[in-house]
Amino acid sequence: MSVLTITKNNFDAEVKNSSQPVLLDFWASWCGPCKMVSPIIDEIAKENSDIKVGKVNVDEESELAGDFKVMSIPTLVVIKDGKVHNTTVGVQSKQNILKLLD
Template identity: 55%
Template sequence: MSTIKITSDNFEQEVLKSDKTVLLDFWAPWCAPCRMVAPVIDEIAGEVTNAKFGKINIDEQPELATAFGIMSIPTLAVMKNGKIVNSMVGVRPKASILKMLS
């Protein structure tokens, strides 16, 4: 599965109503660490079939960044049944991101 661009328009359908675990990547194009973690997220999205992977550009979706209290990026948040169950800030290795999903 590939990553999904999450916006305020599709957030409810793609994240809150998802029957799968959702990993959200809060990022911005000017953020070098975000560009470092992006290919890792893309790789995991291609390997893991029991979860969804969404990317939220905080410059384009400031209301979602505010709603989640995002203070630093990249921030990864794992949601199950519409609630955050795990999160981490900064660049992390693939193994750490996979562990977040378990």
């Protein structure tokens, strides 16, 4: 599955009301650590059809970033049944990101 661009306009449909767990990557184009995590997120999206993966550009979606109290990026948030299940901040290994989904 490909990575979705999540905005406040599609958040409810793609994330809140999703029947699958959702992994959200809060990032920005100027963020070095975000660039390190991005290929890992893309890989997870390709390899795991049972989860939905979305990216939220914090510069364009500051309201969503605020809703999730994102202070540092990259911030990864796992949402299950419309509720936050797990959160982590900073560069993570693929293995650690996959553990967040458990």
